[in-house]
Amino acid sequence: MKDDGLVKEVPSKSGSFPDWYTAVVLKGELADYAPVRGCMVIRPYGYTLWECMQGLLDARLKATGHVNAYFPTLIPESLLNREAEHVEGFSPQVAWVTHGGAKELSERLALRPTSEAIINTMYARWVKSYRDLPVLVNQWCNIFRWEKATRLFLRTLEFLWQEGHTLHRSEEEAEEEALRILDIYVDFVENDLCVPVLAGLKPESEKFPGAVRTYTIEAMMPDGQALQSGTSHNLGQGFAEAFDIRYLDEDNTEKRPWGTSWGVTTRLIGALVMTHGDDRGLFLPPRVAPFQVAVVPVLFGKQDEAVLAKCREAVTALAGLRVKLDADTNQTAGWKYNQYEMLGVPVRVEIGPKDVQKEGAVLVPRDGSGKRFIRFADLAQEVNGLMDGVQRGMLAAARERVRAMTSEAGSFDEFRARLDAVPGFIRVAWCGSAQCEGQIIEETKTTPRVMVPAEQDRGDAPCIACGRPTGKRIYYARTY
Numbered sequence: 460m461k462d463d464g465l466v467k468e469v470p471s472k473s474g475s476f477p478d479w480y481t482a483v484v485l486k487g488e489l490a491d492y493a494p495v496r497g498c499m500v501i502r503p504y505g506y507t508l509w510e511c512m513q514g515l516l517d518a519r520l521k522a523t524g525h526v527n528a529y530f531p532t533l534i535p536e537s538l539l540n541r542e543a544e545h546v547e548g549f550s551p552q553v554a555w556v557t558h559g560g561a562k563e564l565s566e567r568l569a570l571r572p573t574s575e576a577i578i579n580t581m582y583a584r585w586v587k588s589y590r591d592l593p594v595l596v597n598q599w600c601n602i603f604r605w606e607k608a609t610r611l612f613l614r615t616l617e618f619l620w621q622e623g624h625t626l627h628r629s630e631e632e633a634e635e636e637a638l639r640i641l642d643i644y645v646d647f648v649e650n651d652l653c654v655p656v657l658a659g660l661k662p663e664s665e666k667f668p669g670a671v672r673t674y675t676i677e678a679m680m681p682d683g684q685a686l687q688s689g690t691s692h693n694l695g696q697g698f699a700e701a702f703d704i705r706y707l708d709e710d711n712t713e714k715r716p717w718g719t720s721w722g723v724t725t726r727l728i729g730a731l732v733m734t735h736g737d738d739r740g741l742f743l744p745p746r747v748a749p750f751q752v753a754v755v756p757v758l759f760g761k762q763d764e765a766v767l768a769k770c771r772e773a774v775t776a777l778a779g780l781r782v783k784l785d786a787d788t789n790q791t792a793g794w795k796y797n798q799y800e801m802l803g804v805p806v807r808v809e810i811g812p813k814d815v816q817k818e819g820a821v822l823v824p825r826d827g828s829g830k831r832f833i834r835f836a837d838l839a840q841e842v843n844g845l846m847d848g849v850q851r852g853m854l855a856a857a858r859e860r861v862r863a864m865t866s867e868a869g870s871f872d873e874f875r876a877r878l879d880a881v882p883g884f885i886r887v888a889w890c891g892s893a894q895c896e897g898q899i900i901e902e903t904k905t906t907p908r909v910m911v912p913a914e915q916d917r918g919d920a921p922c923i924a925c926g927r928p929t930g931k932r933i934y935y936a937r938t939y
């Protein structure tokens with residue numbers, strides 16, 4: 460398609476952050492608004508990004524013994540109602556199917572807001588003996604939650620995710636599983652997506668409905684708001700009781716298994732955009748970028764064939780990487796440079812007539828560290844080295860930013876001052892009572908995000924609300 464040749468400008472990231480975010484998602488061709496309120500279309504470029512992310516997480520889940528399956532989108536109301544806390548937690552956001560054709564259904568069907576109810580119903584049929592345990596099943600699917608506001612990738616009525624649902628013989632095994640998955644999420648989100656997170660336990664008030672314990676990974680966005688980026692729940696025996704799952708143990712007695720569930724969603728794409736994007740558009744980490752390298756021929760008419768031949772040779776030399784050769788003659792090289800910066804391609808290779816003569820190529824990393832001329836013979840080695848460097852640099856830069864946005868407050872005054880100066884994660888001592896939690900939320904307009912792991916506690920300090928000495932610490936933040 461012929462473009463007008465202008466740079467696709469986006470508003471400044473340091474200006475209106477929400478406007479910048481939406482412009483980058485739209486112009487970066489990740490998603491668009493659907494003709495249905497609250498819904499988005501994930502465009503091919505955005506979906507390829509999701510597939511790259513999926514591949515890396517799916518491999519980790521399979522390497523730890525998990526297998527994929529698929530369960531129906533429609534969940535009968537009676538199943539959803541079986542676990543009291545669960546239905547209470549989700550009912551405000553459930554979308555219902557009430558008719559099949561013109562005929563009203565005798566029982567409403569929920570569009571799955573999560574799949575514990577239907578999956579545990581099937582587990583009750585399948586699990587009979589201790590030999591059937593553990594059950595380690597994951598599902599990649601869509602989810603519906605009736606949200607009021609719409610933000611592309613961050614808040615939509617329908618989104619994509621993976622949800623793991625496991626059963627175990629003991630409480631310890633279920634807890635180990637919940638923590639193993641938390642570790643996998645941290646590894647995936649930090650090392651592949653270059654998004655640093657705080658990982659740990661949610662306070663009681665923020666638990667998944669029906670869970671005994673909920674673990675979370677929380678990322679900090681450049682606008683000072685936390686983004687919950689994945690959760691892993693120890694479900695105890697609550698769902699096994701509600702759905703009557705029993706198995707015959709080795710000692711010939713009937714027992715109930717212990718469960719977990721866990722998930723990450725397409726919201727992670729929002730985290731990627733906000734963490735790494737800039738005024739030129741997206742910036743995608745090499746490990747998940749749909750195109751890791753864009754090869755752009757610099758064409759003048761004369762010697763074009765030689766230039767294009769060299770570009771094709773470059774694609775061959777870069778076999779094994781995801782490479783886009785853009786030989787479109789309707790656009791100038793300059794327009795393409797801007798375009799691939801907008802799409803966040805980590806490394807650009809430019810080859811013109813002079814480069815062909817000199818047996819070289821120009822490499823331009825998206826991180827702004829400057830272009831470099833290399834020998835063509837070294838292309839693959841140089842590009843691979845550059846991508847490793849870009850990947851490491853992206854995580855280091857994000858870590859540095861989040862470190863600067865994380866602080867501690869010993870009082871409400873200090874809390875408010877910190878929040879005004881540098882919004883971000885604020886760590887406070889908290890006694891654990893719901894009353895004090897309510898007061899902190901009320902006075903600071905933040906919410907509790909994640910408990911500081913006990914091993915990082917540094918002795919007793921007064922709870923910032925009631926003053927009682929406590930060893931507990933927790934991070935508060937404003938949140939998406």
Ligand SMILES: [Zn+2]
Pocket residue numbers: 889890891892895922923924925926927
């Ligand atoms: Zn207190």
